[in-house]
Structure formats: C-alpha cells, structure tokens
Amino acid sequence: MKFEKMMKQWVIQGKKGIESLKLQNVPIPSPGDYEVLVKFHAASLNYRDIVIANGTYVWTTRDGIVPGSDAAGEVVQAGPKVTRFSVGQRVSPIFHLKHLYGSFDERYFPSSLGAKHDGVFRQYAVYNEESCVEIPSNLSYREAATLPCAAVTAWNTLYGGPRKLKPGETVLAQGTGGVSIFALQFAKMGGAQVIATTSGPEKADRLKVERADHVINYKEDPKWGETAKKLSHRGQGAHYIVEIGGANTMVQSSKAVAIDGQISVIGRRAGPQGESGESGDAHSTTMHTVRRILVGSRQLNEEMISAIEVNDLKPIIDSRTFHLDELKEAYAYFETGQHFGKVVLDID
Structure with missing residues (x-):
C-alpha cells in the first residue's frame, strides 16, 4: 500500500486554552516489530481535553503534547511480529496504553493519551499491538471514536x-x-x-x-x-x-x-x-x-465492546460536526456546554 509521507497533527504549546492549539505537518511514523500504524478516521472530545489546554488538569502534562484520547481507525501497517491485528482491521487505542487488566496502578500514568503520551488529534499514530482493541462490529468509525475514555469510564463505574x-x-x-x-x-x-x-x-x-x-x-x-x-x-x-x-x-x-x-x-x-x-x-x-474512577483497563474495554455488539447499542453523538482542521472550533463549542452526547471530529 502506498502512503503519504507527511501528516497533520495538533499540539498544545503553552497553557492558554484554545490559543495553545497549533497545527503541524510532521512525518508519518513507522511501526516497529510489535507495533501497528493506525490511520484515524474519527476522534472525539472530552472535558479533560479542555482543562489540559487551559493548564488546569489535575496532573502535569508535557508541553508540545498531541491532545486527545478517543479515536477510531484502521491498521494500515503492521510490524513483522504483530499477531493481534492485521492490515485492514478497525481498531482504537486504549486510554492508558499500559493498563491491560486489573486495578489501576500509578505506573500507568505515563501512558495516558493526550497528557503524558501523544494523543489522537492527528491523522496517523503508532501503537504497540497490546495497546489497541478491535472496535465494535456494529459501529461506524465516528460512533466507535466515542468509546475509549467516556464509555469505558461509564462501564467501569457500573460493572468494573x-x-x-x-x-x-x-x-x-x-x-x-x-x-x-x-x-x-x-x-x-x-x-x-x-x-x-x-x-x-x-x-x-x-x-x-x-x-x-x-x-x-x-x-x-x-x-x-x-x-x-x-x-x-x-x-x-x-x-x-x-x-x-x-x-x-x-x-x-x-x-x-x-x-x-x-x-x-x-x-x-x-x-x-x-x-x-x-x-x-x-x-x-x-x-x-x-x-x-480512572477510565478502565483493556479487559474492561473489551467486555464493554462485547456488550455493545450483543445489544446493538449506539453511542449518542452531538448534531454538530467538525473536521480535524476545525479543532479550535470544536473546543470552543464544547466549552459552551451546549452539546448533548459526544462531540466528534472527522479526520479523513
């Protein structure tokens, strides 16, 4: 498959809210032996994204971080030793990339997307195969992009x-x-x-x-x-x-x-x-x-996905739509509190 060499991504520079968001063109990364390259099709916002940009997040964040934690896409390249996924599968990265099962441990904090580890408001990203889940078969990319943070948190609250x-x-x-x-x-x-x-x-x-x-x-x-x-x-x-x-x-x-x-x-x-x-x-x-509650593990994520498929549950998405280039507008809209359900970005 032929790939472009460059991609768009947003970063947060400073702590001035929406004005901290900067759009960049950077090289598309290549996957290692146990990694997959994911092309994102959709992403969604959380309140956490707003407070990170404002500099009021409860934990410290890295300057220049790629924001965002919730996205869905497809595997377009897989390392030679990857066994969990193959090219063409629809996936999402999990919120804490190292939290696979069991209770949360503070050692997982550095793997949190959009705060300590580069997030998803970009066109492509590389992840270890263990840090991804296959998205529900009954959902579109836009619907599945709402799940990794908010949905897993809710599932953990009730069933975790x-x-x-x-x-x-x-x-x-x-x-x-x-x-x-x-x-x-x-x-x-x-x-x-x-x-x-x-x-x-x-x-x-x-x-x-x-x-x-x-x-x-x-x-x-x-x-x-x-x-x-x-x-x-x-x-x-x-x-x-x-x-x-x-x-x-x-x-x-x-x-x-x-x-x-x-x-x-x-x-x-x-x-x-x-x-x-x-x-x-x-x-x-x-x-x-x-x-x-600190979101939830990959195991809880996968249990939730099974329940979504069996019950054909559909996430509630706000009527306003935004493109990746309109991230600042999406942040501004989210801050008004007018939305109902999840605010989604179309990436491609």
Missing part, C-alpha cells in the same frame, strides 16, 4: 468494581456529557432505573428519549439529591451515582445515595461552588462507598 450493577437497582447520572449518557445507556441495558440531572428543558426531553426514568432540573431544584432519593425505586436511593460535578455536588449525591451504595467520582466540572450551591458534610447522611 467489586460491586456490579444488578437489574432493578437505581443509577443517578449527573448531566448530559459523554460519561453520564453512556452510564444511562449501560444502566438501562442492565435493567436498572435511571435518574438523570440536567439544567434545561431541551436536554431533559432528550434524556427522556434516551429512556431516563426521571429527569431533575438541578437549577430549579437545589435539593435534587433529596428529590432523587424520593424518586428512586421504593425510596431506597441510588445504588450508583455518576459523580462528575465536584466537591459541592457530592453533598447532594450523598443525600441521594442508597445505604451501601456507591458514588463513583469521575470529575469536578461544577467547580468549587458546585451545582447544588451549598456546602456541608458530604458523608453525613448515610453509609456509602466513594470509588475513584
């Missing part, structure tokens, strides 16, 4: 810990970002009741279309945690809470959670004031477990 979601339990998902929407989909797939929170009527209507059993407008209801508990099956509270807001949303989450329930801490999007607009002891109301 010592306590796994059971039919008939209740899940509370905060907001309409990628992780929360995937949590809604995976929870309904598993026979759970889902309560969702959002900030406006349009998104509330969309959540109902996606089969949320109850939707609470947290701007109109500052005590949404108490409301969620009342709405839960038999008033037991939520057995799983997808906690993406921050310190003060934890206050309401603790009021919504069931006894022996689990609050999965994923983000801090609401900032220091939180959505609830109140302070207090987040652990004072009931007994629960707080579990910190």
Whole structure:
C-alpha cells in the first residue's frame, strides 16, 4: 500500500486554552516489530481535553503534547511480529496504553493519551499491538471514536468494581456529557432505573428519549439529591451515582445515595461552588462507598465492546460536526456546554 509521507497533527504549546492549539505537518511514523500504524478516521472530545489546554488538569502534562484520547481507525501497517491485528482491521487505542487488566496502578500514568503520551488529534499514530482493541462490529468509525475514555469510564463505574450493577437497582447520572449518557445507556441495558440531572428543558426531553426514568432540573431544584432519593425505586436511593460535578455536588449525591451504595467520582466540572450551591458534610447522611474512577483497563474495554455488539447499542453523538482542521472550533463549542452526547471530529 502506498502512503503519504507527511501528516497533520495538533499540539498544545503553552497553557492558554484554545490559543495553545497549533497545527503541524510532521512525518508519518513507522511501526516497529510489535507495533501497528493506525490511520484515524474519527476522534472525539472530552472535558479533560479542555482543562489540559487551559493548564488546569489535575496532573502535569508535557508541553508540545498531541491532545486527545478517543479515536477510531484502521491498521494500515503492521510490524513483522504483530499477531493481534492485521492490515485492514478497525481498531482504537486504549486510554492508558499500559493498563491491560486489573486495578489501576500509578505506573500507568505515563501512558495516558493526550497528557503524558501523544494523543489522537492527528491523522496517523503508532501503537504497540497490546495497546489497541478491535472496535465494535456494529459501529461506524465516528460512533466507535466515542468509546475509549467516556464509555469505558461509564462501564467501569457500573460493572468494573467489586460491586456490579444488578437489574432493578437505581443509577443517578449527573448531566448530559459523554460519561453520564453512556452510564444511562449501560444502566438501562442492565435493567436498572435511571435518574438523570440536567439544567434545561431541551436536554431533559432528550434524556427522556434516551429512556431516563426521571429527569431533575438541578437549577430549579437545589435539593435534587433529596428529590432523587424520593424518586428512586421504593425510596431506597441510588445504588450508583455518576459523580462528575465536584466537591459541592457530592453533598447532594450523598443525600441521594442508597445505604451501601456507591458514588463513583469521575470529575469536578461544577467547580468549587458546585451545582447544588451549598456546602456541608458530604458523608453525613448515610453509609456509602466513594470509588475513584480512572477510565478502565483493556479487559474492561473489551467486555464493554462485547456488550455493545450483543445489544446493538449506539453511542449518542452531538448534531454538530467538525473536521480535524476545525479543532479550535470544536473546543470552543464544547466549552459552551451546549452539546448533548459526544462531540466528534472527522479526520479523513
């Protein structure tokens, strides 16, 4: 197969938000013995990409890093000792390239795409064959590009810990970002009741279309945690809470959670004031477990992919589309919070 010699890629230089993004032309890399060269067809954004560009990410990042962690493409070259994949297979790199199975270990941090290791907002990339998964057979490249971070995080939240979601339990998902929407989909797939929170009527209507059993407008209801508990099956509270807001949303989450329930801490999007607009002891109301989520392993990724195929689940993609050249515009749109589901970039 004949290849071009150069490719486009974005890098982050400095910590000035969108203005830190710089488009480059660089040589296409060549795979080693155990590596594959992947040509990307689509990628998607996460909130993490925004805070990395702003310089407010919780961990340090390398200047000049290629941003982005979620993409899907095809293997166009394979090293002579590669056995997991062949040319033409559709693949995605996993989020932490070294986290293959088991619990997360800090030694995996340097392999995180888009922060410590060059990410996916580019046309081609080389990966060790062990760091990739075959994408679901029922999904397009655009759909599969939404999975590596947000979907695996949601799957890990519900099915990856010592306590796994059971039919008939209740899940509370905060907001309409990628992780929360995937949590809604995976929870309904598993026979759970889902309560969702959002900030406006349009998104509330969309959540109902996606089969949320109850939707609470947290701007109109500052005590949404108490409301969620009342709405839960038999008033037991939520057995799983997808906690993406921050310190003060934890206050309401603790009021919504069931006894022996689990609050999965994923983000801090609401900032220091939180959505609830109140302070207090987040652990004072009931007994629960707080579990910190850092995406998930390749094993969890592959289990999720099987479930997606068997159930023919389709990721929710925002109606706005962007090309790789329009990454700055995509960042600006993502920052407005107007999106519903995943914001996707078309790369080719």
